[in-house]
Amino acid sequence: MRAVKFAGATIAAVIIVIALVLMVGIPSGFLNSAIASKVESATGYRLTIAGTTKISLWPTLNVTLNDLTLQDPKDRSGITRLTVESVQADMSLSSAWSGRPKISEIVITHPVLYQPLLRERLPNASASKPAMPLDAGGATIDRIRITDGEVAFAAVRDRIENRLSAINADATIGADRKVNFKGTARAGDYPLKFDIKAAPPAPPLDRQPIPLDFAIDMPDLLRSQLAGRAEVRLNGPLVMINSLSGALGNGAFNGWASVDIASKPLVKLDLAFQQLDIPLAKPASGAPSQPWSDKPINVSGLNYVDAQVRISASEATVGEARFSPLALDVKLAGGVLKAGTANLGAYGGQISGEVILDATSGAPSFAMHSDLVGVRALPLLKGLADFDRLDGKLQAKIAVRSAGVSQRALMANMQGTVFANFQDGAIRGINVAQIIRSLTSGTLSGWQDSEALSTDLTQLSASFRIDKGQAVTTDLNLIGPLVRVTGVGTIDLGTKLMAFRVEPKLVMTTQGQGSTLNPVGFGIPVMIDGSWSQPRIYPDMAGMLDNPDAAYAKLREMGKGLFGPDGAGLGNILGSLGLGGNAPAGTTSNAPGTNPQGQQQQPAQNNLLGGPLGEAIGNLIQQGLSGQGGTAPGASPGTATSRSRGMPATPTAPEPQASPAPPAQAPTQAPAPAQGEPPLAQQDSQPMNDLLRQLFNR
Numbered sequence: 001m002r003a004v005k006f007a008g009a010t011i012a013a014v015i016i017v018i019a020l021v022l023m024v025g026i027p028s029g030f031l032n033s034a035i036a037s038k039v040e041s042a043t044g045y046r047l048t049i050a051g052t053t054k055i056s057l058w059p060t061l062n063v064t065l066n067d068l069t070l071q072d073p074k075d076r077s078g079i080t081r082l083t084v085e086s087v088q089a090d091m092s093l094s095s096a097w098s099g100r101p102k103i104s105e106i107v108i109t110h111p112v113l114y115q116p117l118l119r120e121r122l123p124n125a126s127a128s129k130p131a132m133p134l135d136a137g138g139a140t141i142d143r144i145r146i147t148d149g150e151v152a153f154a155a156v157r158d159r160i161e162n163r164l165s166a167i168n169a170d171a172t173i174g175a176d177r178k179v180n181f182k183g184t185a186r187a188g189d190y191p192l193k194f195d196i197k198a199a200p201p202a203p204p205l206d207r208q209p210i211p212l213d214f215a216i217d218m219p220d221l222l223r224s225q226l227a228g229r230a231e232v233r234l235n236g237p238l239v240m241i242n243s244l245s246g247a248l249g250n251g252a253f254n255g256w257a258s259v260d261i262a263s264k265p266l267v268k269l270d271l272a273f274q275q276l277d278i279p280l281a282k283p284a285s286g287a288p289s290q291p292w293s294d295k296p297i298n299v300s301g302l303n304y305v306d307a308q309v310r311i312s313a314s315e316a317t318v319g320e321a322r323f324s325p326l327a328l329d330v331k332l333a334g335g336v337l338k339a340g341t342a343n344l345g346a347y348g349g350q351i352s353g354e355v356i357l358d359a360t361s362g363a364p365s366f367a368m369h370s371d372l373v374g375v376r377a378l379p380l381l382k383g384l385a386d387f388d389r390l391d392g393k394l395q396a397k398i399a400v401r402s403a404g405v406s407q408r409a410l411m412a413n414m415q416g417t418v419f420a421n422f423q424d425g426a427i428r429g430i431n432v433a434q435i436i437r438s439l440t441s442g443t444l445s446g447w448q449d450s451e452a453l454s455t456d457l458t459q460l461s462a463s464f465r466i467d468k469g470q471a472v473t474t475d476l477n478l479i480g481p482l483v484r485v486t487g488v489g490t491i492d493l494g495t496k497l498m499a500f501r502v503e504p505k506l507v508m509t510t511q512g513q514g515s516t517l518n519p520v521g522f523g524i525p526v527m528i529d530g531s532w533s534q535p536r537i538y539p540d541m542a543g544m545l546d547n548p549d550a551a552y553a554k555l556r557e558m559g560k561g562l563f564g565p566d567g568a569g570l571g572n573i574l575g576s577l578g579l580g581g582n583a584p585a586g587t588t589s590n591a592p593g594t595n596p597q598g599q600q601q602q603p604a605q606n607n608l609l610g611g612p613l614g615e616a617i618g619n620l621i622q623q624g625l626s627g628q629g630g631t632a633p634g635a636s637p638g639t640a641t642s643r644s645r646g647m648p649a650t651p652t653a654p655e656p657q658a659s660p661a662p663p664a665q666a667p668t669q670a671p672a673p674a675q676g677e678p679p680l681a682q683q684d685s686q687p688m689n690d691l692l693r694q695l696f697n698r
Helices: 002-023 029-043 093-098 300-305 377-387 409-412 432-441 541-546 550-560 571-578 602-606 611-629 686-696
Strands: 048-051 053-056 060-071 081-091 103-115 143-155 160-173 180-189 190-198 210-217 226-235 238-248 251-260 266-278 306-318 322-323 326-331 334-348 347-359 365-376 390-403 415-428 456-469 470-479 483-490 497-506 526-532 536-540
Touching: 029 048, 226 300, 238 266, 322 334, 322 377, 347 390, 365 377, 377 390, 390 409, 390 456, 432 483, 432 497, 470 536
Parallel strands: 103 143, 266 306
Antiparallel strands: 048 060, 053 060, 060 081, 081 103, 143 160, 160 180, 180 190, 190 210, 210 226, 226 238, 238 251, 251 266, 306 322, 306 326, 326 334, 334 347, 347 365, 365 390, 390 415, 415 456, 456 470, 470 483, 483 497, 497 526, 526 536
16 A cells, blocks of 8 residues: 555656646756655655656657655654656647646656564554545546566564565556556565456545456466455555455455554455365475475564464365365464464364464574374375375374474474374385395395385384484384384484384284284394485394394294294195105105104104204304304304304203204204214205295295
């Protein structure tokens, strides 16, 4: 409204200059003081003409004013003002002589409106008297053209200035008083295009309805054109917008709005959408591995406007995520923004919560609390964060707060708690059981993800306590049909690093949480550390060496679990490999543990896991530890070195039955050493390799 008043005063100044020039003649430079006095009496604004005034009579009457300043004499700060590089008006001589000038075009070059930003609303500002009505003296205008205009919003005390720049616009006025105002501009880094049509009544305009149609394009902020119509009424400094309706893309809306521009603007808005589309910037390719941005976050503009906004929608799309229904209440006062929703429908569940953003200090701070109940995780996480690795019914509680001037600072200063529980879903792109088996052959780099892999889960839960960007959990728990994982760890939100120590276990059943079969431990803790996107995954050998007897017992138990309770079914595999056990059907075997008639001896069955298989696995582990410095050269197995201890070749607790003799079918196997003699080095054998291939899929 202030810009409209200034523009009107400028036009009045041009008309007054023309009238004075026609009365006095040429030259007109000495008329500047008289012109300024006449403009102030007619408009209430003070005009200063610092440049020259030129008049041309050919081919039409042309008047040009240079270097103008228009301001409110009641404004002692001098901040609110309009400066214009030049104003040029064209008209016919005949209309000028008639006393009712008909101006064909007014060109306003590089106008700059300086508008102060106020942190507080001024007392009694709404009761201020409106400016004196504009008297155009019977003149008519066909077209007004603005080139390279600007609106500068400045807070001198806070040293802040923002600009609406590159304003190029045309306003055409028809004989029926209809105005078509369209053009382009830039709001910061964002281009915009506008087209406004209005039919103002005859003056005075106060409290008279003004029909208005509008269309706004902001391709960098809005996916579609914002178009609509409304009825505008002016009541002093209050602009009332009633019967507001239109569409944002395919989403129709209706509602009302008002703007109080007496001092610090107060905006009230209530809109109801059928469908609302809110775009979100997609993360760049490889974003998870990129550090957080140090680019300053500027939200200082929240200090200079107050607002009360309610947005509702039958269906809303935020990024790629869909919500139905949506009811969002926003209140902005004194630089503090509060936005909350009490019943947001999302993928079969409900979301409630509130976000508070405080922009009153140099470093903005925020706080958020939210509850998610029964929401399907995959479409929600993919739509909001382009994360498609987790699926399942999500229940979560989030209560966090932080402060900082950049993304990195906000993440590094994070405080609060987070609890998340996924049920009856899957981890997409990763097979946890396969990762566990792969750890027997070496360290893994990255998650070993593949579109064809997945891990079904019955439950995945963890609670995190966050302090200074360090999210710590002690209750990570994954339950699936074939895998169990528990663990502890820390996620560094500021640097995108993680460090976890987990205990993976395999379960040879497709049953989920209700399974009664005890899980089989991997025997060695697993470390996961490094970046979020490409961590290192490797066995914690130090943890294994702390208690080699327990680790060996777990590996024996792992063999039992892999081949059924009490090793059932293991004999067939051992027999086919020439290591003893039950022979395949239809054949006889002379392997230890069977009699010449092919009948299996019960003691040998109970001793399978402590016999050749146990010795083979024990020797295999012992050789692996020796390769990592576990056994010194020349030291017998089981002897501890200065850095680590060797794994005993046989269990510390003796089995009730003696180990069977080496099978006759395997002459390459060395005979068992006599009591008191050190065991001989185990030779590599193809049967053992075949067994390991079935055990560890390698």
